[in-house]
Amino acid sequence: MLRSLEIRDLLIIDRLDLNFQPGLNVLTGETGAGKSILLDALGFVLGWRGRAELVRAGADQGEVTAVFDLSPDHAARGVLAEAGIVAEDELILRRINTADGRKTAWINDRRASGEVLRALSDTLVELHGQHDDRGLLNPRGHRLILDSFASVDVGPVRSAWTALAAARRAKSRAEETLAAAKVEEEFLRHAVAELDKLSPEPGEEATLDVRRRSMQSAEKIRSDIARAQAAMSDQGAEGVLVDALRWLEGVADRAEGRLDGALSALGRVLVELDEAQTGVEDCLSALDFNPYELEQLEERLFAIRALARKHNVLADDLGDFAEGLRKRLAVIDGGEGNLAALDLALAEAETTYRRRAARLTEVRRSSAKRLDKAMAAELAPLKMERAVFATAITQVEAGPDGMDEVAFTVATNPGAPAGPLNKIASGGELSRFLLALKVCLAGNTPGLTMIFDEIDRGVGGATADAVGRRLAALSTTAQLLVVTHSPQVAALGAHHWRVEKNVSKGMTTSTVTPLSPDQRIEEIARMLAGDTITAAAREAARALLG
Structure with a gap:
């Protein structure tokens, strides 16, 4: 879980200390207030590749410190052990960017490379940005999603594929050598x-x-x-x-x-x-x-x-x-006998690969049925009870990940034929499909902080409320940070921050303020009404907050 984030002299942030909480954390603010800068800062300390120039104008260096709490079985402990860093219950990541572009990172006060930071980030944070659901449109990613849902281990198939490729190369080299030798x-x-x-x-x-x-x-x-x-x-x-x-x-x-x-x-x-x-x-x-x-x-x-x-x-x-x-x-004299032995080894490698690949196919088909059933249960609360989500598995040419092609198909209206997501689903529907998938996959990575950057775009009213409720449900098993413009989603947050941009003495800075219950009413009323907050907007905000 992300416990705190400290930012110094980064982009338009002068000094910012944030203490996040378990559950659903929402960040709101007007467009351009700097919400994306918070994600840039978090990505920087996690080693993500992002903007080249991050240091605030006039500063010598920018600095970000992130503190995470690690459970005893957290996956980050394995990454730390491999890097030779002693794992503790508290993980402190600190990274500095100087004005001339040099970057230096520490993990628990030990110097670390960006590669180690990125390996850690895979176990700590999962980001879903404004266009993240576009990944659903690429069938190449569908198999990975299904495998994640099934918690399938592709390692045995990959090792069998590697052995099969090696057996093929050995036979090919032997045939070439024998042919060349026979010529002379x-x-x-x-x-x-x-x-x-x-x-x-x-x-x-x-x-x-x-x-x-x-x-x-x-x-x-x-x-x-x-x-x-x-x-x-x-x-x-x-x-x-x-x-x-x-x-x-x-x-x-x-x-x-x-x-x-x-x-x-x-x-x-x-x-x-x-x-x-x-x-x-x-x-x-x-x-x-x-x-x-x-x-x-x-x-x-x-x-x-x-x-x-x-x-x-x-x-x-x-x-x-x-x-x-x-x-x-x-x-030459032993060539035929050697080729016979290599043929036998190749046949054994092919048998092993196909047996493991077939077993993997069985697991995927069984998991596809479970995923379809789980998605049906998640789509109904998201106001998509009429949509039908189906996972299609077809056999393709053998490869390191098996012999399966996985494609998600949907039918959003009764009686309509099912088809690929990119041809059937609208932008708002794609966001809800993605959210439903994340709910289905939520239990597979315990201790993960999930960040949703405007995943509720393109929806409003009751649908936005449904999205907020699924996010709230998801937050019971994972810490969520949600950047949103939807008052219905913001109202369901357990913790609320407002991001604001201020100009003082010709200098623009961005601040993040934790909101009290009364301040939440004002913020949600602003999100409902715009610049002029009316009494009716405040009443509506109170109603949303329950």
């Missing part, structure tokens, strides 16, 4: 066989290239190394050095030690020479190769490079490339 099946099988036969390893191309170069250069250097080996052998340097050592050792004992150093040096030279011979022999051994081996090596190296060029990949990537081709072949 011959190439894939030949390429995989060719790659599998060669079976190249990462890094193999570089290893083969180094080995090939080594083998090619071996013959060029082997002859020189062999000559060097011969020069160091016992037929060459080694033999000469051994002879020299033997000759010196034969005379060393007669040289009185003068040859000891030379003998020691020759011994070391022979040791080093032996190591050099071993290294040369190892090198010659390594340079030994089979010419047929070189031929085989070159064939494999050239085959790897040819495949790499053929498939436009690096030689080291041939293995990964082959694996990719195998996977594409696997799609």
Whole structure:
């Protein structure tokens, strides 16, 4: 319930503090007095998108604060919890609009976004404006109204539709992939066989290239190394050095030690020479190769490079490339089986969707009968006892909300054929149809504040009185704020405010005043008589107030 509304420096409102009450709250005043500004202010604090420029001329900023009372099971508590805001029994919304257009909002002193405010507003306030009943003319909204009346959960059907759409997409993608793969099946099988036969390893191309170069250069250097080996052998340097050592050792004992150093040096030279011979022999051994081996090596190296060029990949990537081709072949080889599994999944998804959609249709048809009966009961007090309201349900193409099209039809006169609302009902009748629907739907959203902006337009006299009485009846289960020009409706309000526009020192401001019983008589008399309030108008006002 909306408990209070504080407005500061907004449009033509300087300062305004309103304390609303449960039940039927009526706001009256002459046209242009500023009643719509109150709705603009409330919409602003609730995050609705409205006028761009709201700050009163000359002010730095405009500010609106709204206080709501929340019941323990109020839907707003779920929105607050999702936003990470602690819910209390009192909900305070505050929003500021600076002169340069910046907007800032708080929820219970926590900064909040306009998105959170709008989510809260859906649980706090329901606005029915002067042209709101035009929504009745659009059949697209009729299904939503019926679903709201039935308290139906469309979630299972929507989830089944999402699963069905996903199954269709999966099958379509598989079919496209299989078709594309089959186009290149011959190439894939030949390429995989060719790659599998060669079976190249990462890094193999570089290893083969180094080995090939080594083998090619071996013959060029082997002859020189062999000559060097011969020069160091016992037929060459080694033999000469051994002879020299033997000759010196034969005379060393007669040289009185003068040859000891030379003998020691020759011994070391022979040791080093032996190591050099071993290294040369190892090198010659390594340079030994089979010419047929070189031929085989070159064939494999050239085959790897040819495949790499053929498939436009690096030689080291041939293995990964082959694996990719195998996977594409696997799609072909297992494609039919995969399609069969996808067909089964699609059939199951379609069965689930149609079963849930059919169940939803049954609920809607049953609820349509209840709604028609409830509307008949509500139209009679609204002086439309001869009108017949009927909910027509026809099957349409499947969609996320089921397979039903809902349309409200009416016959306003006995014997007249039923037809769409936009062709049958007048403006005043549309307002009463809307009010009757709201009465039928009233119990579905507890704790909601409902605002009716001139819903009684186009009616007067006994019909206006009937509208007022239905609003009063509706106010027993919800708080109502009604902007009205009808004295019959105003007289039935439990609480009455007058909206006035004043001009002082060249500045126009709007004020809202709660009316005492005597002031209510004067206001309703004004609504009856106009500018000149007569005694007869006052008596009529007293009669309306009962």
